[in-house]
Amino acid sequence: MGRHTRPNPIPAAHAQAWDRFFFDGAGSITTIDVVVSDDFPQLQITDAFLSGDQFSVRVLDGGSVVEAFDCSVPTIEGDQIGDDYDAAFADDRWSSGEVFISARGPLTIEITATASPFGGGGAGWRLTEGDDPCRADLDGDGELTLFDFLAFQNLFDAGDLAADFDGDGRLTLFDFLEYQNEFDAGCD
Ligand SMILES: [Ca+2]
Ligand SMILES: [Ca+2]
Known part of the structure; x- marks a missing residue:
């Protein structure tokens, strides 16, 4: 179990490229501070390198959870893809997931490794372009009224x-x- 923290917000200009994060065994938590803008509101997470790891993700605004999702269940353990995050994201042998973040400004991404057959590894995350799946919710209360x-x-x-x-x-x-x-x- 370990906790990795990146204290500095990732500049929005860097946010389109995949960035690597490392995790220890199952239960370890990685936190990443970001600034979310209208340009790159879509959070994507993918396992890479050896397949078999799996993640649960929360996006936090202070102490409040603004988004949460579980990445997909990997279909195999031990396949190797290196740091080709685009390929891993598109391949169901590697756990991955994404969410549209409605909130803006400084937020914290919290990634928990929920499965880690090799006791740790490397994975990737990025913020990229995305469309609000619920833009009709103009008052932002999560319901259409x-x-x-x-x-x-x-x-x-x-x-x-x-x-x-x-x-x-x-x-x-x-x-x-x-x-x-x-x-x-x-x-x-
Ligand atoms: Ca029009
Ligand atoms: Ca509404």
Whole structure:
């Protein structure tokens, strides 16, 4: 069991590249301080090197959990892929997972190794581009309610391009229709 801490926030300009982290056996925790921006809101985690490790991830704002997910279960132990994180992320022999982070600003990523057949290893993480899977939740309370509809209407009436849901740079009836579609589709 061990605890690794990176005290310095990773500059956003570096956030697109995969960065390596090391972990000890199962139960060890790695914490990484980041600054999350609109440019790179998608957190991706992947095991690399020898397959078989598995992770559980939380994103913390102070003491509050703002996102949490379990990485996939690796399908095999002991296959070697080196530090090719892109390949490992796409390959189900290596545990991986991702989440869209809604919160912005300084946050802490906490990665717990939940399985580690070789007693430790190396893995990768990065922040990258991503789309909000629930952008219809305009008031950000995690549910789609009448208040989100009202918030949309307010943005639209104010000429705020946050209401440009079809992304054509203008506010038209089609934004209303797109908003309604996403609202009806729900967030899960
Ligand atoms: Ca809402
Ligand atoms: Ca539009």
